[in-house]
Amino acid sequence: MKKILVANRGEIALRIMKTVKKMGIKTVAIYSTADREAPHVTYADEAVCIGEPIASASYLNGDKIIKIAKKLQVDAIHPGYGFLSENAEFVKQVEANNIIFIGPKSESILIMGSKIAAKEAVKHYNIPMVPGTKEAITDVKEATEIANKIGFPVLIKASAGGGGKGMRIVENEHEFEAQMSRAISEATHAFGDGSVFIEKYIASPRHIEIQIMADSLGHTVHLFERECSIQRRHQKVIEEAPSAVLSPALRDKMGEAAIKVAKACNYIGAGTVEFLLDDTNNFYFLEMNTRLQVEHPVTEYITGLDLVELQIKIARGESLNLIQADIEIKGHAFELRVYAEDPLNDFLPSIGTLKVYKMPEEQHSCR
Structure with missing residues (x-):
């Protein structure tokens, strides 16, 4: 491994590059037009402008990142955190282009990227889990029945999400329907997937x-x-x-x-x-x-x-x-x-x- 492209910006890009250089490996930075003079750009051995400041046109543009990597004969891509770090499709593209992705395989990201799939994968290992739905759900009436069986308070969580988006704590049946609809709407807007699961809410964990x-x-x-x-x-x-x-x-x-x-x-x-x-x-x-x-x-x-x-x-x-x-x-x-x-x-x-x-x-x- 002679050259690594860091597909990120800011503090994490700089932190990765410091270790990469310590290991005697060349570094490639990508940057948006707004980050032309950012520390990670000047620190890298090579730097390429990838697009306009909006993330979808720059740091989330997986196709362009891979083109740059191939053009500069990069051996591996480190995604840092955020942006494309947990994007299974991007990882598949990296793998298909014979570039090393410094992280897990795309299959692992797909499994653990869905909370339902993750629970299904680990249940065979006797890992303790909070009581809740075994499958993703979007039907409000069915979800209400499940919540009553679990017992309030319950927690509604987006299946494909994180960072608190699509998450609601519901104290009783009276407010469940409204909170369920809001959680589905927020999850759909944030992740393009409105499916949620319901689990027993553990107070003050x-x-x-x-x-x-x-x-x-x-x-x-x-x-x-x-x-x-x-x-x-x-x-x-x-x-x-x-x-x-x-x-x-x-x-x-x-x-x-x-x-x-x-x-x-x-x-x-x-x-x-x-x-x-x-x-x-x-x-x-x-x-x-x-x-x-x-x-x-x-x-x-x-x-x-x-x-x-x-x-x-x-x-x-x-x-x-x-x-x-x-x-x-x-x-x-x-x-x-x-x-x-x-x-x-x-x-x-x-x-x-x-x-x-x-x-x-x-x-x-x-x-």
Whole structure:
């Protein structure tokens, strides 16, 4: 692998390129006309303008990205997160053009991209799941009957979605029909798929995600957990690793469950398995994110491992060379997201004024 195209922008593109260069591999950046002077553009060995600022004309233009990759004789494409990172059709196109996709196979993305398909895949591995529908549903009357059988409160979730879109908590039957219709409408608008599923709502759960890494030789390990229970409108605010509430025994149990989820879809590369943990330490499979996460640095801090380097080595067909017993937690790490919001107005988006910004003088990182 001599040249990698990073199909992204901003912080994640720059972060990937730093590891790629450290490994002695050439980097190619793509950029929209608005990002001509962005740091990731000037840092790369080569950079190509891909289109206008709107994402559909630039960073989401998979056909053009592949054409650029072929023209520049790129060996592999790293998608980063967001944009095309979980687009199974794009991955298929990359694979069809004999370019290495640094991430899972398209089949794994398809399975885990649908919450219903994901649950179907993992049920054979005795992974605990929240009681709910086994299939996607759009019929409001049928959904009402199911919700009554499960028992209120229930959670309506978009089958093809994420990030809180198409999600509704319903406390009673009286408001269910209206909330169901809104969830379907929002899911259709956001994902082009209005199907949803219904599950029992677990009040005040902890949100625990397990980082896994799997090579193409059948070896999978987990790199412990990140806790992201502090959220607003289903968007993460604080990430902590390790979690303060997991005992070593529970950590091992959840880690093993995450590995089973990865094996259920023949997963390759870096992925994150998300669980809900209730107040009696029962955990339930939620979903799997088939990409590198925004919050991956906290895992790197506590393990001393470079996740992007591991991704690239796996994509080259190399063995992980990691034994679970040898991976240790070293210290504690937090990631805090800075949101431009107005706390006096229900935390609605508000640009505000940035008065002081100080760059950190030192960076203690494995990168």
